[in-house]
Amino acid sequence: MTLIVTDLSVARGGIPVLEGVSFALEPGRALILRGPNGIGKTTLLRTVAGLQPPLKGRIAGAEDQIAYAAHSDGLKPTLTVAENLTFWASVFGRSGIEQALDSFDLQSLRDRHAGALSAGQKRRLGLSRMLVTDRPVWIMDEPTVSLDANSVAMFAAAIRRHLEQGGSALIATHIDLGLEAEVLDTGPHKAKPPEIDDFDGGFL
Amino acid sequence: MIALLLRDLKLALRAGGGFGLGLAFFLIVTVMVPFSVGPQSELLSRIAPGVLWLGALLACLLSLDRLLALDWEDGSLDLLATAPLPLESIVTIKALAHWITTGLPLVLAAPVLGVLLNLPAPGFLWLVISLLLGTPALSVIGTFGAALTVGLKRGGLLMSLLVMPLYVPTLIFGSEVARRGAEDMAVQTPLLLLAGISAASIALLPFASAAVLRVNLR
Numbered sequence: 001m002t003l004i005v006t007d008l009s010v011a012r013g014g015i016p017v018l019e020g021v022s023f024a025l026e027p028g029r030a031l032i033l034r035g036p037n038g039i040g041k042t043t044l045l046r047t048v049a050g051l052q053p054p055l056k057g058r059i060a061g062a063e064d065q066i067a068y069a070a071h072s073d074g075l076k077p078t079l080t081v082a083e084n085l086t087f088w089a090s091v092f093g094r095s096g097i098e099q100a101l102d103s104f105d106l107q108s109l110r111d112r113h114a115g116a117l118s119a120g121q122k123r124r125l126g127l128s129r130m131l132v133t134d135r136p137v138w139i140m141d142e143p144t145v146s147l148d149a150n151s152v153a154m155f156a157a158a159i160r161r162h163l164e165q166g167g168s169a170l171i172a173t174h175i176d177l178g179l180e181a182e183v184l185d186t187g188p189h190k191a192k193p194p195e196i197d198d199f200d201g202g203f204l
Numbered sequence: 205m206i207a208l209l210l211r212d213l214k215l216a217l218r219a220g221g222g223f224g225l226g227l228a229f230f231l232i233v234t235v236m237v238p239f240s241v242g243p244q245s246e247l248l249s250r251i252a253p254g255v256l257w258l259g260a261l262l263a264c265l266l267s268l269d270r271l272l273a274l275d276w277e278d279g280s281l282d283l284l285a286t287a288p289l290p291l292e293s294i295v296t297i298k299a300l301a302h303w304i305t306t307g308l309p310l311v312l313a314a315p316v317l318g319v320l321l322n323l324p325a326p327g328f329l330w331l332v333i334s335l336l337l338g339t340p341a342l343s344v345i346g347t348f349g350a351a352l353t354v355g356l357k358r359g360g361l362l363m364s365l366l367v368m369p370l371y372v373p374t375l376i377f378g379s380e381v382a383r384r385g386a387e388d389m390a391v392q393t394p395l396l397l398l399a400g401i402s403a404a405s406i407a408l409l410p411f412a413s414a415a416v417l418r419v420n421l422r
């Protein structure tokens with residue numbers, strides 16, 4: 001299933017931030033989003049994930065195909081690692097969390113409460129959630145925040161396996177994951193300031 | 205959906221989940237009423253149905269601000285919204301979990317507290333029936349309020365102000381059933397209206413809650 005985005009414009013808080021974004025994400029491919037802070041990468045990802053409507057443009061092939069990983073991991077501090085993961089697996093209608101635990105080296109932490117994990121361990125748990133969703137298109141927003149070099153390598157390996165199995169990934173990140181991925185620079189798509197067509201003389 | 209319900213129940217029972225807070229609040233409010241109106245058993249038994257209903261309603265309100273706010277804060281709400289569950293069923297399950305952890309204990313505790321307020325004997329059955337019919341509406345309407353204010357700082361306070369007026373019909377007919385029951389009068393009309401309000405809220409409000417949640421998640 002190819003994710004096709006055509007001439008997409010997105011807005012944050014009613015202000016257009018990006019316009020004219022087009023790309024196609026084929027199975028087995030990864031696309032890295034780059035651009036300075038505040039350019040609208042998160043807004044673009046949220047729009048593609050279906051959390052907010054686009055201003056303009058079309059998104060095809062996203063329906064029921066997407067697993068989204070946001071800035072926050074959606075973990076419950078009073079549930080254990082295994083309980084958190086099992087919950088997300090059953091929400092997506094799957095069972096079996098062992099492979100996900102193995103991939104992110106969480107087996108030794110499985111009975112620890114998520115509230116007692118370090119920031120990096122929480123992030124690893126948040127990322128392992130992607131594995132239990134069994135969705136082909138992964139949309140990830142700064143997935144490597146607070147990960148150490150080892151964990152980043154673990155994450156890159158998980159992405160590579162996902163791509164080999166015919167999945168695809170759309171990732172906003174600033175570090176080099178060592179993937180063979182296309183890069184989409186969002187800088188040139190920055191929305192122009194809206195033209196003032198209704199001059200308000202009353203303010204003068 | 206069952207996974208979400210089980211998770212919410214589990215979270216309510218774990219440390220800091222707030223299970224039993226509403227119940228304790230209900231208990232304390234009911235115990236304090238005789239202190240404020242004086243130990244006149246005749247007056248107490250006259251106001252008992254209304255006081256019990258108001259106490260239950262306030263206890264319900266107490267735990268509503270955490271209903272969606274916690275999930276919003278830790279990002280689960282965004283992730284749930286992109287999961288295969290429709291938002292309508294998510295808010296319905298949330299309301300159901302709220303009812304099981306707050307409404308149902310109130311229904312079960314009400315007869316015991318009725319004794320404290322000298323509720324007349326025929327009133328006990330109708331008090332329980334009216335609460336059983338009315339508290340689901342309180343949870344569903346409250347979920348709508350929680351969806352409206354999710355993501356707002358100090359949203360809990362605003363939510364109470366928004367939700368309380370919406371609780372008025374349920375309160376009127378609910379306490380009317382309990383009052384008429386206590387005075388041994390016919391309860392059919394307010395009972396049917398109470399059931400109607402609950403049924404309509406349960407049928408319609410999840411769609412409204414899901415719609416405002418979609419807007420708030422943007």
